Amino acid sequence: MRDTLTERLERWGDRTAVVHHSSRHTYAELAGEIRRIETLLDEAGVKPHEAVVLKGDFSFSQIAALFALYRRKAVVVPVVTFTETTLEAVRDACRPRHVVHVEDEVTVAPFDSPPGEAAELYGALIASGSAGLVLLSSGSTGAPKAVLHDFDALVAERIGTGERVGKKPPHILLFLLADHIGGINSLLGVVRGAATAVVPAKRTPEEICRLVEAYGIRLLPTSPTFLNLILIGDFHEKFDLSSLRLITYGTEPMPEELLKRVHAAFPRARLLQTFGTSETGISTTQSESSSSTYFRISDEGVEYRVVDGELQLRTRTQFMGYLNYSDEAVTSDGWFRTGDLVEENADGYIKVKGRAKEIINVGGEKVLPLELESILMGSPRIAYCAVYGKPNSITGQAVHVDVKPDGAMTRAEVRRHVREFLDGKVEPFKMPAKVTVIDEIPVSARFKKQRSRP
Amino acid sequence: MNDRLLALIQDVIEEVNERRDEKIPVTELTSLALYGDNGVFDSMQLVNFLTQVEEAVEDEYGEEISLTSEKAVSQRVSPFGRVSRLAEFIEAELAEAGVAVSQPV
Numbered sequence: 001m002r003d004t005l006t007e008r009l010e011r012w013g014d015r016t017a018v019v020h021h022s023s024r025h026t027y028a029e030l031a032g033e034i035r036r037i038e039t040l041l042d043e044a045g046v047k048p049h050e051a052v053v054l055k056g057d058f059s060f061s062q063i064a065a066l067f068a069l070y071r072r073k074a075v076v077v078p079v080v081t082f083t084e085t086t087l088e089a090v091r092d093a094c095r096p097r098h099v100v101h102v103e104d105e106v107t108v109a110p111f112d113s114p115p116g117e118a119a120e121l122y123g124a125l126i127a128s129g130s131a132g133l134v135l136l137s138s139g140s141t142g143a144p145k146a147v148l149h150d151f152d153a154l155v156a157e158r159i160g161t162g163e164r165v166g167k168k169p170p171h172i173l174l175f176l177l178a179d180h181i182g183g184i185n186s187l188l189g190v191v192r193g194a195a196t197a198v199v200p201a202k203r204t205p206e207e208i209c210r211l212v213e214a215y216g217i218r219l220l221p222t223s224p225t226f227l228n229l230i231l232i233g234d235f236h237e238k239f240d241l242s243s244l245r246l247i248t249y250g251t252e253p254m255p256e257e258l259l260k261r262v263h264a265a266f267p268r269a270r271l272l273q274t275f276g277t278s279e280t281g282i283s284t285t286q287s288e289s290s291s292s293t294y295f296r297i298s299d300e301g302v303e304y305r306v307v308d309g310e311l312q313l314r315t316r317t318q319f320m321g322y323l324n325y326s327d328e329a330v331t332s333d334g335w336f337r338t339g340d341l342v343e344e345n346a347d348g349y350i351k352v353k354g355r356a357k358e359i360i361n362v363g364g365e366k367v368l369p370l371e372l373e374s375i376l377m378g379s380p381r382i383a384y385c386a387v388y389g390k391p392n393s394i395t396g397q398a399v400h401v402d403v404k405p406d407g408a409m410t411r412a413e414v415r416r417h418v419r420e421f422l423d424g425k426v427e428p429f430k431m432p433a434k435v436t437v438i439d440e441i442p443v444s445a446r447f448k449k450q451r452s453r454p
Numbered sequence: 455m456n457d458r459l460l461a462l463i464q465d466v467i468e469e470v471n472e473r474r475d476e477k478i479p480v481t482e483l484t485s486l487a488l489y490g491d492n493g494v495f496d497s498m499q500l501v502n503f504l505t506q507v508e509e510a511v512e513d514e515y516g517e518e519i520s521l522t523s524e525k526a527v528s529q530r531v532s533p534f535g536r537v538s539r540l541a542e543f544i545e546a547e548l549a550e551a552g553v554a555v556s557q558p559v
Contacts, residue, residue, distance in 0.1 A: 363497050392522035398501045415509070416469075423473055429498050433505035 001156055002071050005191070006031055012194045015169050018060045019215070020199040025060045027194065033064035034071065037106055041072050044098060044108035048073035049122045051096040051134065053111055055079055058178045058199045061102040063187065066178075069100070070151055075122055075132030077146075078179040081445075086136055086144060093146035093324035094134050095121060124320055125150065134323065135181055137278040138446070146323035147278045154281060157301055157317050158188035171196045171215040175208065175222050180446060182250060182274075185282040186221055203447070205230045209239040216243040221274070223447040224254040227262050232383050232404075232441070236265050250274035250282075252448045253340075253352040253370050254293050257377035263291050275352075279329070279336050281317030294349035305335065310356060311342045341368070358451065360389030360397050365429040367399055369451060372422070372430060379421050381406050384441050387432065388451040398433040404441060411437050456555045459541040460484065462514055466506045470499075484541075489534040500534060511544060515555070519547040 009017075012027035019025075025033075046052055052074045056062050069076045077094050079086060090096065091113045099111040125132045131151035136144040172195050176182035190197040198215050200207055209230060212220060227249060230236055247262070247269045254273060263271060271290040275297065276282030284299040297304050301316035312335040319336075321327050329337050341353045354368040361367075369387035376385045384404040389397035405414050415435040422431055442450040464480050471477045478486070478494045487493045489500045504521040512518050520526065526533055526543065533543035545555050 362501075365498075392501055392520075393524045393527040394504075394522050395497050395501050398505060398522070411509075411513070419473065431502060433502045434509065 001152065001160055005067065005155070005159070006034060006071070008194075009034070009191075015194055016196045017190075018063060018197050018199060019171070020059050021201060023060075030060070030064055030067075033061065034068045037061075037065050037068035037100075038072060040106060040108050041068060041074070041098075041100075044110075046072060046074060046098050046108065049075060049126050049132070050098070051075040051077055051094040051122070051132070053077045053079055053090060053094075053096045053099040054102070054178075055082070055099055056102045056178070058174045058183065058187070058197070059102060060199075061106050062178060063197070065100050065102050065106060066187075070131045070155065073125075073129070073131045075125065075134060075148075076151065077134040077136075078184075079136070080177050080179045089136060089143045089146060089324065093143075121323060122148075128152070133184070135179065135184075135278045138444075143324065145278075145325050148320045148323055149281075149317070150320060154184070154317050155188065157281070158185065159192040166193065169193070169195045170219070171198050171217050172219055173198050173200065173208065173211060173215075173217050173221070175200065175203065175220065175226075176251075177446070181276055181278045181282060182221065185276070205233050205235045206238075209235040209241060212241050212244060213239040218243055218245040219248070220244055220246070221248045221250070223251045224249050224258055225252065225441075225443055225449045226447045228258055228384060229441065229443070231261055231265055232406075241266070242268065244269045246270050246272060248272045248274045250276060251446055253354060255370060255374035255377050256293050257374050259291060259293055261377070277313070277336070277338055279319045280313045280315040280338075283313070283315065288347070288349045292349075294345055294351045296349050304350075306342055306344060306350070307337075309341050309343075309353075311338045311340045311350070311352075312336060313338060358388075360387075360399055362389075362397055362399060362429050363395035365427075367430050372399070372401065372426065372432070375422065375425055376401070376403070376418065379417070381409065381417055382421075384438075386442075386449055386451045390434070399430060400434045400436065401432040402436045402438045404438050409437075456541060456545055458514075459544055459555055460537070462510050463507060463537055463541060466503065466510055469506065470503060484536065484538040486537045487535060488537065488540065490532065493534070504534075507540070507544070511548070515548060515553050517548060517551050517553045519544065519551065521547075 009027045009031040015027050016024050017027045017030045052069055054065055054076050057080045095113045095116050096111045099109050101107045133149040133151040135147045137147050138144050172190050174186050174197050198211055272287050273295040275285050283297045283302040285295045286298050288294040303314045305312050314335045339356045341356055342350045343353055344350050354370040358369050359366050372387045373385050376382050383406040386402045388400055390400045392398050403414055414437050418435045444450050467478050467480055489495050508521055533540045548555055
C-alpha cells in the first residue's frame, strides 16, 4: 500500500492536488514533496513506530508530511494548536521523539518527552508492521484522550479498495481540522478520487462560503452548528452556493427544526448525516431523506447494535486503544460504546437523541437538551439556543437555556416567548427554569455547539 | 419587610399564574406558603419559581444571587415556608453582596 499510494500520486501528475492561499500544487509536486520530507525524516533519525508530532493545520506541506510519516511507518500525532493541556497529554501519553513543523518551511526537531521504550506503547504496531495515528479526543473534562489507530488500516479502508477517479477532479473542501478523524477522512477521500483539496485560510462562515462560490464546490462536509452560523449571517444569500450538491453534517446531532431551515435554504443540495467517532472512524451512512434526521449505517466495515438505548459500534477501522485511559468504553466482546443515545424506527433507521452525559436530571425526571433545542428552533424568533443542566440543592439539576433571538427582543420578551412556545409541547418538568439571552454564539474548536457546563 | 421585594415576588407569581389553571392567591402574600405544608408548589415548580425570582432580582438590583443553593436549603427556618421568609432571605443575601434593597441600581 505504501508504494501504491505514491505510484498513484505520480501517475496523476498534473492534476491539482491542493489549493491553499490561491496557490496550486499538482499530484506530481505532492509526490516530490513527500520524498523530500522522507529524506528529512531519515536525516533527523526518525525510526519506524516512533511517535512524531505533526504540528499545524492542513497545507500542502502538512499533507505531504503526513504521508511521508505514514510511508516511514511513524506513529503520527497531528496537532493543529497546542494548549498547555494538549502539550502535556501528547508528551506523557504518546512519548514523541520528534516534532515536524510545517508552518514556514518543513523542519524536523527533537521533542523532549519522558524516556521509555516505544515498544511498550506501540508493540501491536511493530507486530503488524503498521504506521500509527494518534488523535486527541477532547472530552468535556479531564485530559484529552489519546486514541491510537493503525494508520495502515485507515488508509486501506479508505483508498485500498481501488480508485474512483473521474475525468474532472472535484474540489473538496477540507473543512474539518487536520487533527480530527473527519479531517483525515476527508483528506483520504481526496486522494482516493484524485480530487483537489481546497484548504480554507480560516474557517469562518464567510470564508467557507466564499470558497464554495470561487471553486464551484459540490460537497461541503460540516456541522449543524456551523450551518446555523451560515444561516444566521445570511451568507447563503451573500454568496452563490448553487454548486453545492451534497451537504454532510456530523460531529454532533442535528436538531430537526434546524435541518428544516437548512433544507429550505439549500433546496437543491442533498443533506446527509455522517456518523463517526475518533475511536471507530467514519461510517458510510444514508439519511432517510434530506429533511429527516433518521439515518442508516450502510457500511460493510461497520456493525452496529443498540444496547439500553446506546449505540455501540464494531468497525474495521476501530482504534487499538487509548494511550492514557482505560478501555472501559469497549465491551469485553469488542464493541465501542459511543455514549450516543439513539432511537430506531420501524424501517431500521436510527436517530441520535443526544449524549448520555448530557442528560439533565430534574428531580429524577430525564431531559435531553436536543429535544428542547429541536422544538425551540421551530420558532422563527429564535436564531440559536443551547440547553444544559445546572445543579441546585432542591431538584438536583434544573433546565437552563441560552437563547439568541432573531431580531431585537428584551430579556423579558425572550423569557416569555420561550415559555409560551414550549407550553403544551413538553412536559412541565422539561420547561426551562432559566432563560438567558446571549449575543455571541459560542462554538468549540470542533465546530460543535458549546453548552454551558455547570 | 421590604415592599420592593414583595412587589417583585408578586410580579413573578402573577407571571406564573398566567400559565396555571389553579391560580395562586396573592391577597395575603406575606403569609403565602410556597413549599411544604399547604405549599402552592411542588419541588420542580419551586425551582422554576425561584429561578424566575433570581432573574427578577438580577434585573432589579444587578446582583446575581442563588435561591436554590445548599445555603438556602439548609436554613434553620426555611425561606420557602412563607413569602415573607423568602423576602428576608433575599434581603440578607443582597446585603451580604453589598446591595441595600432600598437603593436599587
